[in-house]
Amino acid sequence: MGNLDSLTTLLDSVCLDAVDPQGGARRILHPLTLEITQGTVAVVGANGSGKSSLLRLIAGLVEPSSGTVTFAPGPPRTGFVFANPQAQIVMPVVAEDIEFSLKQAGLARRQRRAAALEILEDMGLGERADSSVYELSSGERQKVALAGVLAVRPELVLADEPTTLLDLANAQEFQHRLLNMEVPVVVATHDLELAAQAERVLVFEGGRLVADDEPAPALTFYRQLALGQHHRR
Numbered sequence: 001m002g003n004l005d006s007l008t009t010l011l012d013s014v015c016l017d018a019v020d021p022q023g024g025a026r027r028i029l030h031p032l033t034l035e036i037t038q039g040t041v042a043v044v045g046a047n048g049s050g051k052s053s054l055l056r057l058i059a060g061l062v063e064p065s066s067g068t069v070t071f072a073p074g075p076p077r078t079g080f081v082f083a084n085p086q087a088q089i090v091m092p093v094v095a096e097d098i099e100f101s102l103k104q105a106g107l108a109r110r111q112r113r114a115a116a117l118e119i120l121e122d123m124g125l126g127e128r129a130d131s132s133v134y135e136l137s138s139g140e141r142q143k144v145a146l147a148g149v150l151a152v153r154p155e156l157v158l159a160d161e162p163t164t165l166l167d168l169a170n171a172q173e174f175q176h177r178l179l180n181m182e183v184p185v186v187v188a189t190h191d192l193e194l195a196a197q198a199e200r201v202l203v204f205e206g207g208r209l210v211a212d213d214e215p216a217p218a219l220t221f222y223r224q225l226a227l228g229q230h231h232r233r
């Protein structure tokens with residue numbers, strides 16, 4: 001892709017429905033039109049409000065029931081950080097997992113090991129390069145998953161509750177990385193301190209986007225909504 005500064009993600013009248021076991025349709029996301037550009041966008045909302053569904057739509061992991069998701073100037077290389085690192089670690093040895101990501105991204109075999117070690121070093125995991133992923137702590141595993149995503153130099157980062165397994169210091173370090181990425185980042189989170197540091201906050205309720213603003217007003221709105229003090233018009 002050409003100019004990273006200009007990646008725009010456009011959701012145009014996107015709806016997402018799920019078919020329930022009885023054959024009826026249940027609306028997960030109501031019509032949503034949204035443009036995402038540079039910076040970090042935090043997505044907040046109650047459990048089941050549609051945050052992960054939004055990320056999965058942008059990632060192309062699910063197709064919208066109607067409407068379109070498009071990218072300008074073209075589809076980006078997307079990195080998806082899941083809440084559960086088990087979902088994305090595929091190899092039994094730490095460095096091999098990163099090398100696998102690099103292989104998928106098309107890096108030549110002879111360059112993969114050095115590139116993997118470099119990112120692991122950078123993430124403070126250099127000494128675990130040859131460890132079995134099964135002997136890592138949950139937080140270490142989360143960092144390996146993250147390293148695998150960052151190693152491929154994504155042009156768009158989508159992160160779904162990425163810090164839940166991390167201790168305070170690691171969570172802060174991860175947040176710092178996320179907030180200082182040179183590419184657009186969309187992060188679904190219940191961590192309102194993280195959301196407060198984003199450039200923009202989207203608030204979801206029952207599958208609808210109910211606020212899209214700078215963090216301070218959006219989070220005030222969300223707190224009132226979540227704590228039942230907001231009176232709907």
Ligand SMILES: Nc1ncnc2c1ncn2[C@@H]1O[C@H](COP(=O)(O)OP(=O)(O)OP(=O)(O)O)[C@@H](O)[C@H]1O
Nearest residue numbers: 018019028045046047048049050051052053054188
């Ligand atoms: N494939 C599916 N089939 C049926 N229902 C689904 C499907 N995917 C999501 N849902 C439902 O859609 C709603 C939104 O789910 P989603 O995972 O997007 O919420 P969320 O805001 O990320 O929640 P949480 O904070 O708990 O992670 C939930 O009620 C969920 O059960």
